[in-house]
Amino acid sequence: MKQKFNVITSTCVPLPLENVDTDQIIPARFLKATTREEKFFGDNLFRDWRYNADGSLNQDFVLNDPTYGGQILVAGKNFGSGSSREHAAWAIAGYGFRVVVSSFFADIHKNNELNNFVLPVVVSESFLQELFDSIYKDPKMEVEVNLPAQTITNKATGRSETFEINAYKKHCLMNGLDDVDFLVENRGKVEEYERRSVHRE
Amino acid sequence: MKTLFDKIWDAHVVQQVEDGPIQLYIDRLYCHEVTSPQAFQGLRERGLKCFRPDHIYCMPDHNTPTHDQDKPIEDPVSRTQVDTLAKNAEEFGLTHFGMMNPKNGIIHVVGPERGLTLPGMTIVCGDSHTSTHGAVGAVAFGIGTSEVEMVLASQCILQTRPKTMRITIDGTLGKGVTAKDVALYMMSKMTTSGATGYFVEYAGSAIRSLTMEGRLTLCNLSIEMGARGGMVAPDEVTFEYLKGRDYAPKGEDWEKAVAYWRTLKSDDDAVFDKEVRFDAADIEPMITYGTNPGMGMGITQHIPTTEGMGDVERASFEKSMAYMGFQPGEQLLGKPIDYVFLGACTNGRIEDFRAFASIAKGRRKAANVTAWLVPGSWLVDAQIREEGLDKVLEAAGFEIRQPGCSACLAMNDDKIPAGKYAVSTSNRNFEGRQGPGSRTLLASPLMAAAAAVTGVITDPRELL
Numbered sequence: 130m131k132q133k134f135n136v137i138t139s140t141c142v143p144l145p146l147e148n149v150d151t152d153q154i155i156p157a158r159f160l161k162a163t164t165r166e167e168k169f170f171g172d173n174l175f176r177d178w179r180y181n182a183d184g185s186l187n188q189d190f191v192l193n194d195p196t197y198g199g200q201i202l203v204a205g206k207n208f209g210s211g212s213s214r215e216h217a218a219w220a221i222a223g224y225g226f227r228v229v230v231s232s233f234f235a236d237i238h239k240n241n242e243l244n245n246f247v248l249p250v251v252v253s254e255s256f257l258q259e260l261f262d263s264i265y266k267d268p269k270m271e272v273e274v275n276l277p278a279q280t281i282t283n284k285a286t287g288r289s290e291t292f293e294i295n296a297y298k299k300h301c302l303m304n305g306l307d308d309v310d311f312l313v314e315n316r317g318k319v320e321e322y323e324r325r326s327v328h329r330e
Numbered sequence: 331m332k333t334l335f336d337k338i339w340d341a342h343v344v345q346q347v348e349d350g351p352i353q354l355y356i357d358r359l360y361c362h363e364v365t366s367p368q369a370f371q372g373l374r375e376r377g378l379k380c381f382r383p384d385h386i387y388c389m390p391d392h393n394t395p396t397h398d399q400d401k402p403i404e405d406p407v408s409r410t411q412v413d414t415l416a417k418n419a420e421e422f423g424l425t426h427f428g429m430m431n432p433k434n435g436i437i438h439v440v441g442p443e444r445g446l447t448l449p450g451m452t453i454v455c456g457d458s459h460t461s462t463h464g465a466v467g468a469v470a471f472g473i474g475t476s477e478v479e480m481v482l483a484s485q486c487i488l489q490t491r492p493k494t495m496r497i498t499i500d501g502t503l504g505k506g507v508t509a510k511d512v513a514l515y516m517m518s519k520m521t522t523s524g525a526t527g528y529f530v531e532y533a534g535s536a537i538r539s540l541t542m543e544g545r546l547t548l549c550n551l552s553i554e555m556g557a558r559g560g561m562v563a564p565d566e567v568t569f570e571y572l573k574g575r576d577y578a579p580k581g582e583d584w585e586k587a588v589a590y591w592r593t594l595k596s597d598d599d600a601v602f603d604k605e606v607r608f609d610a611a612d613i614e615p616m617i618t619y620g621t622n623p624g625m626g627m628g629i630t631q632h633i634p635t636t637e638g639m640g641d642v643e644r645a646s647f648e649k650s651m652a653y654m655g656f657q658p659g660e661q662l663l664g665k666p667i668d669y670v671f672l673g674a675c676t677n678g679r680i681e682d683f684r685a686f687a688s689i690a691k692g693r694r695k696a697a698n699v700t701a702w703l704v705p706g707s708w709l710v711d712a713q714i715r716e717e718g719l720d721k722v723l724e725a726a727g728f729e730i731r732q733p734g735c736s737a738c739l740a741m742n743d744d745k746i747p748a749g750k751y752a753v754s755t756s757n758r759n760f761e762g763r764q765g766p767g768s769r770t771l772l773a774s775p776l777m778a779a780a781a782a783v784t785g786v787i788t789d790p791r792e793l794l
Contacts, residue, residue: 147646148522148622152760157739161393161407163367163414177762182748205642207523210556210622211758212739213458214365215474236492236526236558237458237472244476295490297350308476309376312484315345315353316381319486322344322355 131305132246137227138273138284140199142191143264149204150211151238153178155220157212170216171223192224196268200227203260207231208249209238218245228274230281232257243298244307250274250281250292259286276303333494333600334563335529337593338469342452344486351488357451359481360437361388361424363415364741365456369479370418380422382485387446388419389427391436392741396704396731399429408742422482433576435707435733438462438675442546443709445575449564449591454481459675459757460559461552465545466572467564467594469529472553492558493527493603496596498534501610506791508685509544510677510755510774512536513551514616514626516608522624526556528604531596536610537562542571543681550676551757554623563595615790617662618759618772621650625759626772629789635659653761654769655749662771662787669752670701670782671764672775674738677755678706680713682775687719689779689793695727696785702744703728704736726783740765753781 159173178190186193202221208231209217218241221229229242230250242249252260263270263285270285276299282289294302301307332340344353361369366388373380380386393408403409412429419426427433433444438459441447447463453470454460456478463470473487480487499512517524530552532545540548545562552560562568569588572578579587614628627633633651635658636644651658672678672686683705695701703723705711711733714720720730737744738756740763746752748767755778756763759770773781776790783793 145642145645146649147642148624150622150758150760152739152758152763156762156766157392157741158766160364160741161411163411164371165368177766182767205646207526207556210522211458211553211760213456213472213474215368215456215476218474233523233526235523235556237474240477241474244474295350297347297488308480308488309372309483311347312353312480312486312488313376313378315486316484318344318353319355319381319484326341326355 131307133305134227134246134248134276134302136273136275136277137200138271139201140269141201141203141260141264141272142197142199143261144191144202144204145261147205148207148210151209151214151217152211154209154217155214160214160216165219167219167223170220171225174220174224200225201230201272201274202226202228203230203257203264205231206233208234210235213237215241218242218247222247230257230260243302246302248274248276248302252281252290252292256283256288256290259283259288331597331599333596333602334467334531334561334594335469335494338450338452339491347488351490353486354452354489356454356481356485356487357385358446358453359386359478360441360453360455360460361386361415361478362392362437362455362457363390363411364392365475366418366478367411367414368475369456369482370422372479373422373482378483380424380482383423385485386424386482388415388424389434389437389440390415390429392735392739394429394734395742396702396734396736396744399732432708435709436675436678436735438550439678439706439710442466443575443707445572445578448572448578448587449568449594454487458553459550461557462546462550462675464552464559464561465542465549466568467561467591469559469561471559492529495525495528495530495604495606496602497530497532497606497608499532499536499608499610500534501536503536503539503610503613506615506776506794507613508774508776509540509547511613511616513548514618514623514772515613517551517554517624518616518626519608520555520624522554522622523556525552528557530557530560532560532562538565541681542567543679546679547676551623554757564591615774615777617777617787619654619656619662621653621759621761623758623772625650629663629777632661633658663789665787666698666785667753667771667781667787668698668700668750669746670699670778671737671752671754671756672778673702673704673706673736674756675706675735676757677775678704678710680710682755683710683714683719685775686779687722689776689790690726690728690783691722693726693783695782698785699782701728701782702731702737704731705733707733737764739763746770753778753787
């Protein structure tokens with residue numbers, strides 16, 4: 130899971146829908162696991178869009194279309210809204226995506242992706258629209274996501290944008306570190322805080 | 331110069347990480363069975379203990395059946411998850427209110443009603459509806475499981491400071507218009523992403539006039555506009571509600587606490603990153619027609635048409651209409667429904683049962699409707715019986731079930747069948763939320779009761 134992140138160049142899977150909520154990414158009935166079974170969650174990514182009610186594959190859904198593939202998921206705005214379930218990020222990572230591109234992410238899900246070494250890349254609406262057009266025109270076209278330089282490039286058109294990420298989180302992603310490591314190292318500061326704060330309870 | 335949010339947030343900053351987020355101290359961590367097992371497992375793998383076990387409260391709510399809770403849960407996978415929480419709580423020395431414990435219920439109902447949730451606190455839980463607790467004047471927000479592990483390990487979390495927004499609603503709410511309608515109205519205007527990146531403070535005379543239960547409903551739904559959280563400044567309504575509750579301060583400590591809580595309000599000259607205003611008079615009883623909570627309208631209105639929508643927006647809208655079996659431009663009044671669900675962390679409190687009973691009283695449940703009435707906690711259940719609402723509801727053909735999240739997300743047996751319509755007091759109408767293929771119409775307890783006794787979508791004002 131703590132896969133270090135640097136530069137990823139890959140084809141893309143297009144999902145041109147807005148407000149894709151985490152109930153769609155992984156329905157509640159798959160949240161009963163008590164361990165991080167990435168394969169299980171990945172196998173059930175977008176479960177009710179990917180499979181028909183009788184369990185057969187929904188051939189119309191993009192994950193079942195061999196034309197498209199790759200490590201980058203490209204989705205419409207407000208991706209990951211709704212439930213805080215981190216299982217959604219586990220499902221995305223478990224399926225094999227390393228990057229999700231959208232013009233807007235819901236807050237909690239964005240943090241969940243970052244905490245699982247999946248990079249959410251926020252692009253402008255016009256970059257996103259052009260990216261969808263490029264993918265549909267040539268499904269083999271590639272996108273380069275360069276974390277050190279904080280750039281995303283549509284290699285079909287050559288258009289590039291920079292994206293934001295705070296320096297701390299970038300360092301974590303590039304070096305395979307997580308927040309628990311940092312916080313445990315800083316327990317002394319917490320004790321200091323507890324001593325100095327007038328306790329409100 | 332400070333907003334209410336600033337005052338609480340600033341009082342909890344442990345440190346600003348260089349070029350990074352803020353390390354924020356957390357007063358309360360609530361854990362339920364679904365989003366905590368992997369966090370406890372993480373602690374075990376790292377060989378860590380809980381840093382501040384007395385700040386953490388655990389209770390199962392998502393998987394619990396709404397009948398026969400005194401017997402083992404039938405579904406072995408659900409049972410394992412619920413048992414795992416009890417084992418983890420024991421291993422790490424945490425307070426745990428198990429099934430059948432009189433303090434058990436939905437975590438967001440139990441926290442405030444037991445006085446565990448207090449003004450001025452920072453509160454987190456691996457659950458997006460943690461925003462509920464902001465109603466008492468706390469900074470409360472939902473987090474992921476990795477973040478639950480952070481709090482277990484250090485009583486802190488790393489967060490970017492959100493922007494602040496004030497939503498002011500002045501005026502008087504009309505007949506039959508509840509806190510739920512106010513929230514659904516705001517979502518329909520703001521969309522499900524309109525408050526993303528912000529922490530919202532609700533203000534104005536219409537908000538002040540809400541009871542504590544109403545404020546909890548309102549703050550609960552903040553996340554459905556994308557907000558990190560929502561809050562209402564504490565006032566006499568808050569103090570009256572909290573006084574005497576199990577974990578609330580007592581005696582001299584209570585007086586001291588209230589004196590501090592009175593300082594928890596936005597200064598007159600405080601500046602918000604964004605200000606939004608609505609007029610209470612514009613709000614009518616609301617209902618949703620689509621597959622996200624922002625797709626709502628006044629009960630007398632028509633579903634929008636696709637005119638003026640861009641490609642991606644239209645594709646999303648049409649997908650939603652096909653799922654719901656509705657046509658753009660049509661009205662919902664008079665359409666038959668199949669299920670009614672009263673409950674959830676949104677509307678599973680005593681006031682919601684009183685509202686439902688006010689319409690059910692002297693009427694009968696429609697024959698075509700299956701109704702699930704699920705109290706948010708055992709305490710709510712006890713209040714229902716104390717007030718005799720159970721008798722009123724039973725006489726009208728309704729039955730009270732046992733507490734839990736139930737059909738809100740259908741992790742237990744309470745699933746709405748594929749293609750069926752449910753008028754639901756819960757918080758999300760996403761595809762499949764209440765069971766694969768289920769069709770959810772979000773509404774207030776009054777609207778739910780009106781649909782339950784008529785069998786069709788009905789304006790509750792006609793029955794008041």
